[in-house]
Amino acid sequence: GQQVMQIPQYQHVQEGEDFTTYCNSSTTLSNIQWYKQRPGGHPVFLIQLVKSGEVKKQKRLTFQFGEAKKNSSLHITATQTTDVGTYFCAGLEAGGTSYGKLTFGQGTILTVHP
């Protein structure tokens, strides 16, 4: 079945440093979504990418979808302590009949030291 691998598993940064997490799917994706889970909280939707090569920005966050629609990345510029949490990518397999069933990556736990 479809697998979504996400690296790194953990990332510790000093406040102000940049951060990137990468996501790779074993199959071509119809779309990819990114979620953030604050410590003790539940995952919250950040963004969805649909088009090959798509790049979207949300303030200090930049999201990319690969040309082959099998990989994606999230880059945070100048991290802040409010960025702490676990970032998940989630992909929907192209051509499937999975009724919106996403495959989540294992997540990257980001720690930001002030």
Added chain:
Amino acid sequence: SQTIHQWPATLVQPVGSPLSLECTVEGTSNPNLYWYRQAAGRGLQLLFYSVGIGQISSEVPQNLSASRPQDRQFILSSKKLLLSDSGFYLCAWSTGTSGDTQYFGPGTRLTVL
């Protein structure tokens, strides 16, 4: 606007006891519904999903079951809990269109002793 409720928020249960977690969605009709489990510091494991009343798909064989008695109600159950059932249980919904965003409930933190 749509909201999703889960209860209880926390639960401590002895091994071998039954379990019933409830999830309800308001403000939308015929949603896809999902149950996930998250072990401490780990990713999301999809347990069940449902595309309609009485329609349940199981992703992982285990001693848990799910039911959808009403359009916007999703229940996770067990007859006898195991230690390995401990975790953070999250319910989520999405619209009927494939690939739409999933919206998560606040979760139930279950500890089996």
